[in-house]
Amino acid sequence: MVSDTSIPAPTTDMTQALADLEAHGLAIIPDVLAGETLDRTRDALYRAAESDQQRGREQRNPLDYAYDVTNQRVANVLSRDPLFEDLAFHSLAVELVKAVLGWPALLGNISANITGPGGGEIRLHADQLFVSEPWPDRPQGLNVCWCLDEFTEENGATRCVPHSHKLNRPPQAEDADLPTVAIEAPAGSAIVFESRVWHKTGFNRTADQTRAGVFAWYSRNIYRTQENWFLSLKPEIRQFATEEMLVLLGCQTEGFGVMNGASPV
Numbered sequence: 274m275v276s277d278t279s280i281p282a283p284t285t286d287m288t289q290a291l292a293d294l295e296a297h298g299l300a301i302i303p304d305v306l307a308g309e310t311l312d313r314t315r316d317a318l319y320r321a322a323e324s325d326q327q328r329g330r331e332q333r334n335p336l337d338y339a340y341d342v343t344n345q346r347v348a349n350v351l352s353r354d355p356l357f358e359d360l361a362f363h364s365l366a367v368e369l370v371k372a373v374l375g376w377p378a379l380l381g382n383i384s385a386n387i388t389g390p391g392g393g394e395i396r397l398h399a400d401q402l403f404v405s406e407p408w409p410d411r412p413q414g415l416n417v418c419w420c421l422d423e424f425t426e427e428n429g430a431t432r433c434v435p436h437s438h439k440l441n442r443p444p445q446a447e448d449a450d451l452p453t454v455a456i457e458a459p460a461g462s463a464i465v466f467e468s469r470v471w472h473k474t475g476f477n478r479t480a481d482q483t484r485a486g487v488f489a490w491y492s493r494n495i496y497r498t499q500e501n502w503f504l505s506l507k508p509e510i511r512q513f514a515t516e517e518m519l520v521l522l523g524c525q526t527e528g529f530g531v532m533n534g535a536s537p538v
């Protein structure tokens with residue numbers, strides 16, 4: 274394992290962010306969401322989470338061994354409030370996706386993970402676990418984590434094994450206890466990590482803080498999306514989508530996912 278355990282300093286410079294993704298497997302971009310936009314997006318997420326609880330539809334972390342009631346997942350936030358379209362198709366995310374994965378690419382999923390007081394860790398993993406080994410030498414996906422709350426070591430910030438992307442393989446059982454570093458970032462930041470970085474949710478050791486992150490996952494267009502947009506997307510999102518959005522949703526396509534030999538839209 275690489276002995277350098279540093280993670281990159283936050284940057285708003287896209288050239289630096291791309292260099293950080295190459296060198297560290299991740300980049301931290303502060304102040305992307307701020308003020309009213311951040312507040313409204315955060316409120317929309319907590320409202321969706323509460324509604325799921327009230328209707329008995331709440332989901333827990335699928336990567337946990339135990340049923341962890343301190344953790345809540347909100348799936349397919351894209352269909353829950355238009356504010357999440359602004360995250361999934363944010364120009365910053367799309368710029369990074371184009372630079373790292375090429376174009377066309379797909380939005381595979383966008384879901385939230387809220388960890389509450391006493392929340393447990395999830396299993397150490399890399400997001401491209403579905404890629405058969407040996408892995409290609411370039412990342413097959415990119416995760417953009419929108420910090421709707423501040424991410425701190427205490428409240429369960431995502432933790433990573435620094436430089437693990439360079440190993441170009443998924444973690445094995447014997448890697449589970451490797452030292453990890455908390456990726457701390459202010460609310461409104463985007464933490465971007467490429468798909469080979471080993472990471473997990475941290476323990477939430479606070480008495481009274483929740484930590485909400487919205488994770489937008491993108492992949493090269495040869496992989497199936499995690500969320501089945503054709504079944505689960507609210508119709509008006511497609512109806513009013515830009516060309517870029519249609520590509521990311523797999524509706525405007527060539528070669529894969531065609532309809533009678535041609536792009537469906």
Ligand SMILES: O=C(O)CCC(=O)C(=O)O
Pocket residue numbers: 386400429430431432472473474475486488
């Ligand atoms: O909640 C987190 O910090 C990490 C979530 C995660 O790793 C995932 O959704 O794959």
